Amino acid sequence: MLEQIARVLFWLGLGEILTKMLSLPVPSAVLGLALLYAELSVRGEVPPELEKLADKLLQLLGLLFVPAGVGVIAHLDVFRGEALPILAAVIGGTAVTICTTALVVNHVARSRRRNRPGRFDAPTEARSRVRS
Known part of the structure; x- marks a missing residue:
């Protein structure tokens, strides 16, 4: 260790x-x-x-979050004075993160679908045997 x-x-x-x-x-x-x-x-x-x-x-x-919490409490007056910009940054950052994650997941899912043949993309020989 x-x-x-x-x-x-x-x-x-x-x-x-x-x-x-x-x-x-x-x-x-x-x-x-x-x-x-x-x-x-x-x-x-x-x-x-x-x-x-x-x-x-x-x-x-x-x-590890204890010192951060203590720091917030120690500077509570600053947070009160800047509450609106802090709140906007937190909400905006969260929205950007969620949108970015959704776009990346959507892109990855589309590229996986494109690279993996579906159920009906079997070779023509296999399709003709299924019809018979």
Whole structure:
């Protein structure tokens, strides 16, 4: 398990270094996890110990929202003053996300239908045997 923690921290650290050095507009954690994903894709498998680590972290995920909640409460006066723009951003972002997801799912479903022959697209020989 310690080796897998080191693996995750290595990729997160490399993401931090690359983000700072190259002035990338991507959060370093996102870049680090993308690099970890790339490594695992090249390997073709996820080590069982890394799966165990991921499961443990997912069990503790709720704790990561505590600091965010405390920050919201600490800056409640700012939220009250900017409630309308914040609400518009949340509703607008949600609407854009839902629409984008619907368009992507629709596109993927259409391309799958095009690439997979239907029930009635059998070769002509098979059709003639069915009619007989």
